[in-house]
Amino acid sequence: MSTPSKPASSEDILGQKYDRCLADFLVKAGVGFSVGVVASVILFRRRTWPIALSTGFGAGAAYADCDRSFNSARVPGTRIVSPSELTSSK
Numbered sequence: 379m380s381t382p383s384k385p386a387s388s389e390d391i392l393g394q395k396y397d398r399c400l401a402d403f404l405v406k407a408g409v410g411f412s413v414g415v416v417a418s419v420i421l422f423r424r425r426t427w428p429i430a431l432s433t434g435f436g437a438g439a440a441y442a443d444c445d446r447s448f449n450s451a452r453v454p455g456t457r458i459v460s461p462s463e464l465t466s467s468k
Contacts, residue, residue, distance in 0.1 A: 399444035403437060410436025 414432035422428050446453050 395444075395447050399440070399447065402443055403440040406436035406440040407433055408436070410434070 410432040411429060414429035417428040417432065418424055418426065450456060451458055
């Protein structure tokens with residue numbers, strides 16, 4: 379038999395979002411760094427700017443994902459419906 383689970387508190391949800399954002403940042407910045415190192419060695423004669431550029435792309439992508447998880451109004455295609463619109467449509 380399953381025991382009834384109690385609802386998660388807002389602090390737990392916020393903590394999970396921060397943990398997910400940090401993990402996502404580390405993964406995407408790390409992948410960007412790795413791509414930058416490979417590109418720097420193979421294509422650009424060991425210059426440093428490909429490393430910085432691709433790490434910045436990864437960090438920026440992680441920031442955008444984190445921003446979307448905290449502010450759902452910025453998700454493309456999402457519309458905020460006011461209570462008056464809900465009652466008038468019925």
